[in-house]
Amino acid sequence: MTSASITATLPARPALDFKTIARDVAAFRGADTGRGMFELIVSAVPLAVLWVLMWLSLDLHYLITLALAVPAAGFLLRLFLVQHDCGHGSFFRGRRANDWTGRVIGVLTLTPYHYWRRTHSMHHAGTGNLDKRGIGDVATLTVREYAALGFWGKLGYRFYRSPIVLFGLGPAYVFLLQHRVPVGLMRAGWQPWISTMGTNLAAALLWIGLAWVIGIGPFLMIQLPITLIAASVGVWLFYIQHQFEDAYWQAGPGWNFHEAALMGSSHYVLPPVLRWFTANIGVHHIHHLCSAIPFYRLSKVLRNVPHLTDVNRMTIAQSVRSVGLVLWDEDAGRLVRFRDLRAAS
Numbered sequence: 001m002t003s004a005s006i007t008a009t010l011p012a013r014p015a016l017d018f019k020t021i022a023r024d025v026a027a028f029r030g031a032d033t034g035r036g037m038f039e040l041i042v043s044a045v046p047l048a049v050l051w052v053l054m055w056l057s058l059d060l061h062y063l064i065t066l067a068l069a070v071p072a073a074g075f076l077l078r079l080f081l082v083q084h085d086c087g088h089g090s091f092f093r094g095r096r097a098n099d100w101t102g103r104v105i106g107v108l109t110l111t112p113y114h115y116w117r118r119t120h121s122m123h124h125a126g127t128g129n130l131d132k133r134g135i136g137d138v139a140t141l142t143v144r145e146y147a148a149l150g151f152w153g154k155l156g157y158r159f160y161r162s163p164i165v166l167f168g169l170g171p172a173y174v175f176l177l178q179h180r181v182p183v184g185l186m187r188a189g190w191q192p193w194i195s196t197m198g199t200n201l202a203a204a205l206l207w208i209g210l211a212w213v214i215g216i217g218p219f220l221m222i223q224l225p226i227t228l229i230a231a232s233v234g235v236w237l238f239y240i241q242h243q244f245e246d247a248y249w250q251a252g253p254g255w256n257f258h259e260a261a262l263m264g265s266s267h268y269v270l271p272p273v274l275r276w277f278t279a280n281i282g283v284h285h286i287h288h289l290c291s292a293i294p295f296y297r298l299s300k301v302l303r304n305v306p307h308l309t310d311v312n313r314m315t316i317a318q319s320v321r322s323v324g325l326v327l328w329d330e331d332a333g334r335l336v337r338f339r340d341l342r343a344a345s
Contacts, residue, residue, distance in 0.1 A: 018258035021308070022289050028301050029292040031093045039091075039279075039296055040082055040101065047075035047108075054222045055214055066225055073229035074277040080109045080234060081279035081295060087117035088291040103195075107202040110175045110227065114195035115182045124291060127242065128264035130328070131252040135184045138166070138239055142328045143341065158338070161326045166239060171231035240319045241266050241284040244312065245335050249328050261288035266312045268319065285312055 050072040057064040085091035086102035102113040119136040126132030133140065141149075141157060149157065159165060180200055182192035211219040248264035250256070268282030275282060283298040286308060293301065302309050314322070325335035 016262070016311075018256070018262060021262065021305070022258050024305055025286055025290045025293070025301055025308075028297050028304075029090070029290060031090055031294050032296075033093050033097070035296055036092045036294070043075055043078040043082060047072055047079065050075065051222065051226075054226075055218065058218055058221065062221065065221065069222075069225035069229060072226045073233065076109065076226055076230040077234055078277055078279055079105050080111065080230065081281055083109060083111065083113065083116075084120070084281075085279075085294050087113065087120055090292050090294045103199075106195075106199050107206060109230075110179055110199070110203055112179060112182070112192070112196040112199040115179070115185060115192040118185055118192060124261075124288060125257075127288060128248040128250060128260035129252060129255045130249055131255075138243060140243070140326075140328055140335075142330050143336065144330060146327050146341075157326075163323055167232050167236050171235040172228055174235070175227065175231045237268070237278060237281055240268060240314065240322060241281070243325055243335065244314060244319075244322045245325055246312070247335060249333075258289065261285070262308075262311060264288070266314045266319075267309070268314050270316070 050068055054065045054068045054072065057068060082091060083102045083105040086098040086105070089095060089098050092098050092101065099113070102117070106113040106116070122132075123136030127137075130142065139157075139160065146154065146157060160170075180196065182196045185192040207219070207223070210223070242265060244266050246263075247266075248260050250260070262285050265284040265288040266282075267285050270278060270282050279295040280298040281287070281295065283302060286298055286301050287293065287295075322335075324337045326338060327336050327341070328334075329336045329340070
């Protein structure tokens with residue numbers, strides 16, 4: 001299969017006025033402090049209750065503990081997404097409220113708030129830009145870049161892009177190890193270092209304190225499953241939001257922020273319960289178009305701007321099939337699988 005034949009099969013991008021859409025969507029900006037407090041409470045309190053129930057269940061059977069770890073991880077993930085909105089300054093009205101909420105939640109999610117906010121803003125500023133890859137995203141090579149690698153380079157990239165690494169080993173590494181130092185911002189000044197070291201210290205004190213109260217073994221049997229499940233699901237969500245066949249990628253001169261935001265991010269359609277636990281993060285195309293909209297208003301945007309519902313719409317089944325998309329084909333203008341390289345040769 002040649003690149004020309006691949007291109008011929010691609011659906012045409014919808015004719016959209018990206019700047020007009022961005023203006024219409026921006027009308028939904030603005031935080032509601034009362035709503036924010038409610039969302040914070042219904043995320044944090046159930047997590048605390050489930051944590052205690054997991055501790056009590058250790059005397060019954062560990063399978064019960066692991067079963068409880070699944071919803072607990074869901075609430076931890078939701079807290080991470082509250083932290084995410086705080087980083088965008090969209091969860092509460094005041095910057096101080098956003099920052100302190102984000103810092104405290106960062107101790108629970110093992111994510112230094114200011115360090116993560118900085119890298120995530122770089123991700124938003126360069127989404128879909130082939131010249132600005134490397135920070136805050138999933139490493140993605142072009143077909144030509146991959147072809148230029150030697151044997152070990154290709155093997156390393158295949159290993160990195162394997163599901164067991166991306167959604168198993170990778171999330172554990174990112175949240176337990178990589179976030180312990182400001183990777184990528186080593187020369188960015190003192191704030192990423194203070195944020196990271198402060199989070200490390202607070203998290204260590206919290207973990208040591210809980211381990212002292214209930215014992216290190218029971219603590220790890222409770223906390224590690226919660227953290228690892230939440231980390232894996234979080235990385236999966238981040239991955240699927242930008243790694244789909246017809247995602248937008250362009251080199252510097254041809255890159256456009258509004259088009260990249262809308263067409264380079266998916267609309268991940270989830271059942272209502274999962275949509276609640278993931279804090280509407282599946283409405284990612286609108287979030288990237290206007291990150292100042294709090295997650296509790298994203299559904300309202302879809303209701304009022306209904307033609308955005310079908311833009312980059314992705315079901316769970318479609319998302320699973322997207323896992324094999326690993327390289328950006330510059331000629332075809334889409335993400336392809338390793339086997340597509342063999343078919344084209």
